[in-house]
Amino acid sequence: MAPAKKDDDILTLEDLRGQELGIPTTLPPFNPDMDVPDAPVYTNPDSWLTMPAYFSDEEQPVDVFWVYPTILSDNTTYLMDISDAALREKADWTLVEQASIFDGQANIYAPFYRQNNVKINPLMLTDAKPIFDLGQQDLIHAFAYFLEHFNKGERPIILAAHSQGSVRVVELSKAGELLTGDAESLQRLVAAYVIGYSITPLDLEQNPLMKISENATETGCFITYNTISDAEGKEKEGPTIIPGTFVVNPLTWKTDTTFAPASLNREAAFFKHEHPETPDRYPNFAAAQVVDNALVITNISNPEELPATSVTFPEGVYHMYDYAIFYENLRANVGDRIQAYLKNENVTQQ
Secondary structure, eight states: OOOOOOTTSOOOTGGGTTOOOOSSSOOSOOOTTTSOOOOOOTTSGGGBOOOOTTSOOSOOSSEEEEEOOOOOOOSSOSBOOTTOHHHHHHHHHHHHHTGGGGTTTSEEEOBOOOOBOGGGGGGTTTTTHHHHHHHHHHHHHHHHHIIIIIITTSSOEEEEEETHHHHHHHHHHHTTOTTOSSHHHHTTEEEEEEETSOOOHHHHHHOTTOOBOOSTTOOSEEEOOOEEOSSTTHHHHOTTOOTTOOOOBTTTTBOSOOOBOGGGOOOEEEOOTTSTTSOEEETTOOEEEEETTEEEEESOSOGGGSOOOOSSSOTTBOGGGTTGGGHHHHHHHHHHHHHHHHHHHHHHHO
């Protein structure tokens, strides 16, 4: 065991040597000599996700920087090795079932990064932070490369993520990275879809340039929510729900507690590996309402599409389906915010 650290000390990878980290089960003792894969080199195209063939190849007026959710969940590995073919395929799938809301509307750029195993996600901002920080440095380098070589200051930018990806975007944004370091850079942000995580007033105090979306066409803002059922106690079972968080209802794009009927739900889309280009679609899939710190859905038309999937996300915690349930609402909102941004930009330039 590493010695206890004082509050003003900064943990290092060496401090974690020999520790068995993980919740609800631990991984083997951490060895920084063996458990830290090589960092991605973003000059190498292999350090970037490849777009599926059915994505649009036409250049769009906006770029998306996509940070994929947790895909690493084995019993031995602390960090993703970006050369692992199976994990690369899983990362690629997130482009299909989630980031495809941007297809035909924005150019999607998605770096591979050394993400955490799901078992240390509960510790990534505390006991396992030195491990978490490796992935943060990857994303800082990837974003810098993206800005210089892909975006080149020519197009506005959308930040988008889910789950662990959203944790990373929020934490980096709080630290002034990813366009949130100054007001001029922030003007390039169309919006940040950091779904499946939480943003609190304390976070906004840490970086006052960050703001939460209050309507469907606001730009330079953050959108966040965590989806659960109305069963008692589900909010407490949601590991990504932080007390005091803002919640944006994707059926109204407001943070108030007004009930939004299922008639406002344009269409849910559940992608299946057997037929990825033709997801199972359900108009008016569910109603939604902000209740306390979560987004509660009711009047679910096809509950069989929302099975419990893991110990981490038990029945009634719909984290895995945050994008799917509101797929067409998200897709339409991307278009609305892009158009609002471009219209405002044109007015400013006149």
